[in-house]
Amino acid sequence: MSQMQNVERQLREMILGLEIGPGEKLTERWIEGQFGASRTPVRAALLRLETEGLVGRDGRGWTVSPINLAELEQIAVYREAVEVAALRLTCKQAEKGAIDVIEAMLDSCDENTAREEWHRVGMDFHIELARLSGNEFLFRAVRDAMTRLSRARWLEVRDETALGRAWLEHRAILAATRLGEGDEAARLLSAHIVGSRDRLVTSLANDRRGLRARGFAVVAA
């Protein structure tokens, strides 16, 4: 694999994994040394991560994008639009076999599953569901939105109750989709996204002080 893709992937993982905190300054030379690549692939990686919203420009330099509560709310609205549109398309399709794959994904999680895995499956559920629509643009929109939400969701303090509720909601959405009930599926998905957003933003707003103390820049709504 090319260095550029290598740097991009590793840097993305460090950012999403919060190994580099939201709001931290980045220098091309530091990244260069960190991954043993020269500035050319580093710059390419930064340019792509910029379009993903994971890094941004701060004057002349680079910064890991802070967690922005106002942005999280806007993303939720955006997600709702594209995910619901994708889901309605999927409901109209005759072929429902692909839903089983997503169902199996949910099945793979139980009480013994690591928290990190729950986190990943929770995102992939939405991404894979959007992929079923067959519309590349709706799919990419959902994938990109989930990427932007990823760090925030990871910071969210979620109790078992919340995880279980989300899991049940995912099940219900799949069930309605399988039956081709577009309106019902859309209603469930909308409610799920709005509920998730509320819990997420509330949780982060409450923990804001603590998060900042950990060095994580959290911008208020």
Place this chain on the structure above:
Amino acid sequence: MSQMQNVERQLREMILGLEIGPGEKLTERWIEGQFGASRTPVRAALLRLETEGLVGRDGRGWTVSPINLAELEQIAVYREAVEVAALRLTCKQAEKGAIDVIEAMLDSCDENTAREEWHRVGMDFHIELARLSGNEFLFRAVRDAMTRLSRARWLEVRDETALGRAWLEHRAILAATRLGEGDEAARLLSAHIVGSRDRLVTSLANDRRGLRARGFAVVAA
């Protein structure tokens, strides 16, 4: 302005203006010479234009993205989702003054207006309308979608009737929006987008042979 932004802007204009045809091969060295910049800013520009969908990779090299009829259809579905969502948000807002600005934009076109201007205003109508929603992500989605559609719309053979119809539909959408009638506005916008897509794809499919003869790669649906 930096060279990178310069190269990016000029190259984008050449691609959107069809000075470089869809499907044409690009070499970094040719661009370098064309704009008097070195490869570093050229490569940065290509990376950004790639995310806009204007250029793509063809093996190891670069290609101006062909017109892809299947893609145009998918974009229309995507547009419908995000534009309708944005419009519904706008309808809910109390402040309607910003609509006047868009209305004035439409007013600025009459029978003496250049075709190129009609083209631009037609796109800006949708972009500016989405901006009113206040949701940055819906706005960017619409803007990016219109960018991707831009070349195809420019190639479309549109008679005066079609231009006039689109103009009337834009007016009707604005009127419903001003009244805050979300459902009606959404219905009108959906119909407008679907109608535009049908005419666009039909027109290009019919002209496909001619377009290819002009050196424009047009991929069938």
Place this chain on the structure above:
DNA sequence: GATACCAGTTTGGTATCCCAAAATGGTATC
């Protein structure tokens, strides 16, 4: 003590160089 200022350092932007892989074009062979 606060502030204005200056030398030294850091950093992103750009140009250029090198390389391996891929494309090219000509040639020999069948």
Place this chain on the structure above:
DNA sequence: GATACCATTTTGGGATACCAAACTGGTATC
């Protein structure tokens, strides 16, 4: 005439050198 093969050129990926602007830290001045 078609094709397989090889030398040459081209091209994108990467590394590095250079520069101007921004930043830093310390110092002199008030």
